[in-house]
Amino acid sequence: MRFQTKIGRSVAVAATVMGLGAFSVAAAQDVSPEHLAAAKAALNALGINSQFDEILPNQADLVQSQMTQVYPNYHSLIDEVVTDTAIALAPRRADLENEGAQIYANIFTQEELQQLADFYSSDLGQKFIQYGPIAARELSQAGDIWARGIARDLNQQAQEELNTRIAEQTGSAPAPQ
Structure with a gap:
């Protein structure tokens, strides 16, 4: 059930972002730090940012599997190398969160983002x-x-x-x- 919820939410977000394609990070408007903070709060309330947490581990598993197929005798070493590399890349996760906040800040006002965060943080x-x-x-x-x-x-x-x-x-x- 939780997997379906994540998929549904991902689809909804993707449809929203694709449907509003006129807005892009490349054409980002200047937004205040408070506006970006409201966008991050909305993304967190929607559970979108937590979905980003799965990207790096999933990609690391994929790379490890591919490398193990090519070098089957080095499974332990591949596991170590991929894990170390993934840990080194982990700080880049914040870049994705910032980009998501910028996208939402370009689409919604600070007040709208706060309303979204308030609503999606509520029980309803x-x-x-x-x-x-x-x-x-x-x-x-x-x-x-x-x-x-x-x-x-x-x-x-x-x-x-x-x-x-x-x-x-x-x-x-x-x-x-």
């Missing part, structure tokens, strides 16, 4: 983070079911009405399709 906001993706998925499924039912009924009723009108115009029922 946390419940929304946890269950929002589930509700969205179920709503999408309900929409799909409804659309299929409407398509079926529309087709059936339109066909019946067409047959009636053709029969009125020609005096005989059309051949079934």
Whole structure:
């Protein structure tokens, strides 16, 4: 369940960032330190920053696996080298958090970010983070079911009405399709 929540939140964030592509870090506006702090607080409340924690360990596992395939006799040494290198790269994690804060600061005002942080830090906001993706998925499924039912009924009723009108115009029922 927690994995699905992370995926749902990741998808929502990616869609938001992609949908607002006109805003970019490259075209970053000057924002105050307070504005960036509000953006970081919002990202933390949304749980986005904690998702960044998995990137380096996942990439280290991938690199270690790839190197072990090439050099199978050096598994212990590869483990040591990759772990040491990953630890050396860990401080760069803050760069990603800062970039995320800059992106949000370019899109939202400081006040809006504070409102987001307040809401998503609340019990209701946390419940929304946890269950929002589930509700969205179920709503999408309900929409799909409804659309299929409407398509079926529309087709059936339109066909019946067409047959009636053709029969009125020609005096005989059309051949079934």
